[in-house]
Amino acid sequence: MNTKSDVLSWLKPTLNGVEQNRKYPDTFSIPSEEAKDGVRPGDFVKGAFGGDEVKRTERMWVKVTEVHEGLVRGTLANEPAFLKVRHGALVEMEFRHILAIMKKGAP
Numbered sequence: 001m002n003t004k005s006d007v008l009s010w011l012k013p014t015l016n017g018v019e020q021n022r023k024y025p026d027t028f029s030i031p032s033e034e035a036k037d038g039v040r041p042g043d044f045v046k047g048a049f050g051g052d053e054v055k056r057t058e059r060m061w062v063k064v065t066e067v068h069e070g071l072v073r074g075t076l077a078n079e080p081a082f083l084k085v086r087h088g089a090l091v092e093m094e095f096r097h098i099l100a101i102m103k104k105g106a107p
Contacts, residue, residue: 011085013097014057015048036095041065042104045072047093049083056082059099062091070095 017030039045043064050057058081062074073092076085 011049011083011089011091013047013093014050015099016096017099018096030099031101033095035101036098039064039067039072039098039101040104041067044077044102044104045074045093045098046100046102047091047097048099049091058083061102062093072098
């Protein structure tokens with residue numbers, strides 16, 4: 001597993017998908033706990049990220065490189081529109097922040 005210092009510490013997941021789904025079950029769907037438990041390196045997960053210095057949140061895909069005890073680490077798979085971070089930056093998030101999953105090799 002990469003070291004904690006490799007991860008962008010200021011870029012944080014800002015949207016708790018579990019909490020949003022609990023509040024708005026008819027309009028805010030998230031992957032099941034079973035689907036989250038099935039996340040493996042090479043899969044893609046979507047999270048909403050922001051930071052203390054920014055007022056915007058962006059939903060971005062992360063290519064998973066590591067999964068360990070409810071924590072996903074990976075690299076940003078798209079170029080953010082507003083956040084000052086680049087494609088390929090190393091980020092991490094807890095399973096509760098996963099908003100969508102795209103399995104490796106899915107169309």
